[in-house]
Amino acid sequence: MSLVSLAKDRIQILLLEGVHESAVEVFRQRGYDNIDFVKTALDEDELCERIKDVHFVGIRSRTQLTPKVFAAAQKLAAVGCFCIGTNQVDLQAARRHGVVVFNAPFSNTRSVAELVLAEIIMLLRRIPEKNAAAHQGGWDKAAKGSYEARGKVLGIVGYGHIGSQLSILAEQLGMQVRFYDVENKLVLGNAMQVHSLDELLRQADVISLHVPETAQTQWLIGASQIAAMKPGSILINASRGTVVVIDELAKALKSGHLAGAAIDVFPVEPGSNNERFESPLQGLNNCILTPHVGGSTQEAQENIGIEVAGKLVHYSDNGSTLSAVNFPEVSLPTHAGSRRLLHIHENRPGMLTRINQIMADDNINVSGQYLQTDSEVGYVVIDIDTPIEGNQADRMLTKIREIPGTIRARVLY
Numbered sequence: 001m002s003l004v005s006l007a008k009d010r011i012q013i014l015l016l017e018g019v020h021e022s023a024v025e026v027f028r029q030r031g032y033d034n035i036d037f038v039k040t041a042l043d044e045d046e047l048c049e050r051i052k053d054v055h056f057v058g059i060r061s062r063t064q065l066t067p068k069v070f071a072a073a074q075k076l077a078a079v080g081c082f083c084i085g086t087n088q089v090d091l092q093a094a095r096r097h098g099v100v101v102f103n104a105p106f107s108n109t110r111s112v113a114e115l116v117l118a119e120i121i122m123l124l125r126r127i128p129e130k131n132a133a134a135h136q137g138g139w140d141k142a143a144k145g146s147y148e149a150r151g152k153v154l155g156i157v158g159y160g161h162i163g164s165q166l167s168i169l170a171e172q173l174g175m176q177v178r179f180y181d182v183e184n185k186l187v188l189g190n191a192m193q194v195h196s197l198d199e200l201l202r203q204a205d206v207i208s209l210h211v212p213e214t215a216q217t218q219w220l221i222g223a224s225q226i227a228a229m230k231p232g233s234i235l236i237n238a239s240r241g242t243v244v245v246i247d248e249l250a251k252a253l254k255s256g257h258l259a260g261a262a263i264d265v266f267p268v269e270p271g272s273n274n275e276r277f278e279s280p281l282q283g284l285n286n287c288i289l290t291p292h293v294g295g296s297t298q299e300a301q302e303n304i305g306i307e308v309a310g311k312l313v314h315y316s317d318n319g320s321t322l323s324a325v326n327f328p329e330v331s332l333p334t335h336a337g338s339r340r341l342l343h344i345h346e347n348r349p350g351m352l353t354r355i356n357q358i359m360a361d362d363n364i365n366v367s368g369q370y371l372q373t374d375s376e377v378g379y380v381v382i383d384i385d386t387p388i389e390g391n392q393a394d395r396m397l398t399k400i401r402e403i404p405g406t407i408r409a410r411v412l413y
């Protein structure tokens with residue numbers, strides 16, 4: 001069996017969780033036809049079985065890529081997260097296996113910001129309760145507890161791509177925006193950065209969470225943070241379900257300390273549309289529950305499909321790791337007229353010398369070399385302008401793979 005790159009029709013792609021068909025089109029246009037398309041997420045055991053011969057896997061936010069999955073995925077070269085969050089992927093395990101992980105950092109951000117804006121207005125007007133009452137024959141025409149968004153203070157936790165877009169949209173409604181972020185951020189419009197979460201919670205009429213799932217954001221909003229929020233204020237979470245202690249939120253909504261909430265993400269979410277959803281927030285009419293649809297618009301999904309499939313194809317064809325989330329980034333020119341060696345290795349001294357020595361011993365001429373390393377992993381790409389036959393490439397790769405510390409090596413056509 002040749003060790004050089006497989007023919008494209010033998011490269012297996014597994015797309016899970018109903019990734020948009022725009023992704024399939026991108027793969028097909030670029031010659032990748034061997035695509036397995038699954039509408040749901042798979043559990044760990046099923047995934048370990050399905051992923052054995054897969055070279056590229058595409059997931060959304062529900063599929064957990066654990067160390068066990070990476071150990072089973074011996075042929076896997078890259079993961080495409082067709083979403084923003086990458087917390088569902090064990091990024092260290094991926095790196096140790098030489099698997100590059102990509103995501104779509106921008107494509108669904110506007111969709112989330114728009115949904116949150118709509119929820120702010122609905123909750124300030126107490127529409128969820130009035131809607132529930134009307135469906136039961138009720139007629140609650142009172143203005144009590146209903147407010148305009150204009151002039152209210154919106155507190156944003158996490159002023160990144162989503163938080164900052166929400167900030168602009170909310171200012172257009174006349175809201176006063178304040179935000180808390182662990183980093184110093186470029187302040188847009190008339191927004192103001194405050195110095196602690198506590199300060200923000202005490203000032204805001206509406207709090208909206210836009211942080212990633214990390215060890216620091218886990219259960220960021222618990223009993224004492226909810227107690228610090230203004231009586232009658234509103235909490236919105238379209239970030240990750242682990243950011244809010246949901247039982248404490250349920251208590252605050254029942255007691256009336258919080259006037260309302262909109263929750264799009266949950267500590268435990270169903271793996272498919274056929275599974276039952278359970279939450280302590282069910283039955284609370286002052287709480288909007290949505291099934292993790294912040295980024296689920298036609299526009300966002302289509303763009304994400306094109307963006308992430310494009311990154312996977314580019315890595316497969318060219319070796320570029322530009323915008324990878326777990327890997328040294330190497331941006332590469334095309335390699336027409338040359339063969340290209342990709343070598344992923346543990347970052348230890350002497351790696352390049354050894355690779356170059358093997359090439360020199362074989363009279364192979366190098367026309368370009370690109371190296372990036374981080375504290376653990378090195379990624380070197382070497383363009384070869386000496387014509388080499390399949391057998392010679394195989395021999396060279398065998399020797400290169402024997403270099404201690406090599407994680408993965410392949411040659412592109």
Ligand SMILES: NC(=O)C1=CN([C@@H]2O[C@H](COP(=O)(O)OP(=O)(O)OC[C@H]3O[C@@H](n4cnc5c(N)ncnc54)[C@H](O)[C@@H]3O)[C@@H](O)[C@H]2O)C=CC1
Nearest residue numbers: 084085158159160161162181182210211212238239294295
């Ligand atoms: N509901 C949905 O369908 C969607 C949910 N998301 C979630 O939204 C999150 C945010 O997305 P983006 O704005 O694009 O991410 P981003 O990375 O652009 O922004 C996140 C911001 O949070 C800040 N941050 C991190 N830890 C913090 C902490 N402990 N306290 C305060 N600030 C902190 C960061 O400095 C950064 O400014 C994603 O990580 C994802 O989990 C994203 C898209 C769709």
Ligand SMILES: O=C(O)C(=O)COP(=O)(O)O
Nearest residue numbers: 060061062083084085295
């Ligand atoms: O982009 C994200 O991080 C999201 O949470 C959206 O996830 P989804 O693609 O809807 O499973």
